[in-house]
Amino acid sequence: MPDIEAPDRFRVLIIGRANAGKTTILRAVYGAEEEPEEEPTVYDRKGFNKIKSLRLTLRTVRNKITGHASPTSATNIPSPSHTRGLHDIEAPLVFPSNPRLVFHDSRGFESGSDEELELVRNFIQSRADKIAPMEQLHVIWYCFPTDSNRIITAAEQEFFKTIDTGSVPVIAIFSKFDALDASAFVELEASGVPFEQAQIDAPEYAEKQFNLTHLPLIMDQPHPPRDVVYLRNFHDKKFCHDIRKGASELVEKTLASISNDDVKRLLVLSQRANVETCIKAAVESGVITTTAQKLRDAASFDPDKKFIVDLFKWFPYVWDVTYEWEKGQGRMLDFGGAAYAFKGPLSCRLPLLVGTLSPPLQVFAVGLAAIIVAANAFWLQPGNVYQSNIREALEQYIKSGASSRVQEAIFSSFAEHDGTFNTSACKDKLVQIVLNNHNSMSKLMC
Numbered sequence: 001m002p003d004i005e006a007p008d009r010f011r012v013l014i015i016g017r018a019n020a021g022k023t024t025i026l027r028a029v030y031g032a033e034e035e036p037e038e039e040p041t042v043y044d045r046k047g048f049n050k051i052k053s054l055r056l057t058l059r060t061v062r063n064k065i066t067g068h069a070s071p072t073s074a075t076n077i078p079s080p081s082h083t084r085g086l087h088d089i090e091a092p093l094v095f096p097s098n099p100r101l102v103f104h105d106s107r108g109f110e111s112g113s114d115e116e117l118e119l120v121r122n123f124i125q126s127r128a129d130k131i132a133p134m135e136q137l138h139v140i141w142y143c144f145p146t147d148s149n150r151i152i153t154a155a156e157q158e159f160f161k162t163i164d165t166g167s168v169p170v171i172a173i174f175s176k177f178d179a180l181d182a183s184a185f186v187e188l189e190a191s192g193v194p195f196e197q198a199q200i201d202a203p204e205y206a207e208k209q210f211n212l213t214h215l216p217l218i219m220d221q222p223h224p225p226r227d228v229v230y231l232r233n234f235h236d237k238k239f240c241h242d243i244r245k246g247a248s249e250l251v252e253k254t255l256a257s258i259s260n261d262d263v264k265r266l267l268v269l270s271q272r273a274n275v276e277t278c279i280k281a282a283v284e285s286g287v288i289t290t291t292a293q294k295l296r297d298a299a300s301f302d303p304d305k306k307f308i309v310d311l312f313k314w315f316p317y318v319w320d321v322t323y324e325w326e327k328g329q330g331r332m333l334d335f336g337g338a339a340y341a342f343k344g345p346l347s348c349r350l351p352l353l354v355g356t357l358s359p360p361l362q363v364f365a366v367g368l369a370a371i372i373v374a375a376n377a378f379w380l381q382p383g384n385v386y387q388s389n390i391r392e393a394l395e396q397y398i399k400s401g402a403s404s405r406v407q408e409a410i411f412s413s414f415a416e417h418d419g420t421f422n423t424s425a426c427k428d429k430l431v432q433i434v435l436n437n438h439n440s441m442s443k444l445m446c
């Protein structure tokens, strides 16, 4: 059975010494940081408890919303890693609030023993692309804590010297970079740079120094990582800008390193750090441009629920809550509630959204409105979007004037268009219009 299943979860191997910051990174990227009781739940080695655990997961989230006691203590669930003693690289882990991600946690090569290296090598080989899609590994995040005396050990260099990970990309993560920023600041100030300027210059200076002194230790190896990210201040929510920026960069670089479109889609759906990734994926899916093209000669456009659902489904934080409030129990693949929250007010709001645009351009106006509303709703209730947030974001979109600006941008870009809308040039233009008119992180205080 598993052999014919398409992968529906993004699978990461995260490697790094104890305290490297691995769990903190996963929480930031996968939106689990607000859920203190959600320790990763370990499935059994073959994933036999998977279905049971997913149901349990959903029940746990629902109980949290309704205030009921957690059922976990009374039920027979697999034990979390800390009660199992040693880390087991084979044991898949999930955050109960986000079952679309599966990860495997490896302590790496702390003792530098060949045995540990062999364990990781075997794991990677056993998960290479020949096995069933459900079991495949999609990326390796190799995490180096930069607050330690030896940032890259000889044993860790051995990984990049001897392990060819084939089609599975490796991204090197240098975590706790705030430690190096602090040393860079001290150095800059000691060399006469004024206090405030030294604070501004420190991160860039720290990265430059690091790239000269440390990075070659892995980049010059036979199997260097595909890309590198520096993460700082992930431990402290006060630094939400650093956390969002770092997590977004990790997602973007991982996305760029993956060639398979289905796997890219899994990553877009599993991560909750990068709203712009969702925006691009929603436009590039072609839902808007194919619909517009079909309506080239139509007399009117009446958006149906499916059109909205097909756009909202690229925004995973909308997806989950829809499930919770709409169905209570059952499948997660239902966006109906959020789509109704958007479509309900449309009967009287539609003229405001589409103005005097022609039917195919009305598709653009409604489609981009849905995307911007889904994107902006993220900031109303980060990572946890309710139907009321969708309604509120739609009202804001109209009242703030963003709706009129989008209409004007659509008109000036496409009024003279020949009607061949489903092209990458068209999609690029639409992405640009959304990026110019949604509430990005940089426009908001977080």
Ligand SMILES: Nc1nc2c(ncn2[C@@H]2O[C@H](COP(=O)(O)OP(=O)(O)O)[C@@H](O)[C@H]2O)c(=O)[nH]1
Binding pocket: 016, 017, 018, 019, 020, 021, 022, 023, 024, 025, 175, 176, 177, 178, 179, 231, 232, 233, 234, 235
């Ligand atoms: N200064 C600093 N501390 C961090 C950062 N990320 C994580 N930490 C802290 O490092 C410790 C270990 O983090 P954890 O994610 O549990 O590491 P793991 O053992 O690799 O999973 C925790 O106390 C975190 O708060 C960071 O970016 N900067």
Ligand SMILES: [Mg+2]
Binding pocket: 022, 023, 024
């Ligand atoms: Mg951990």
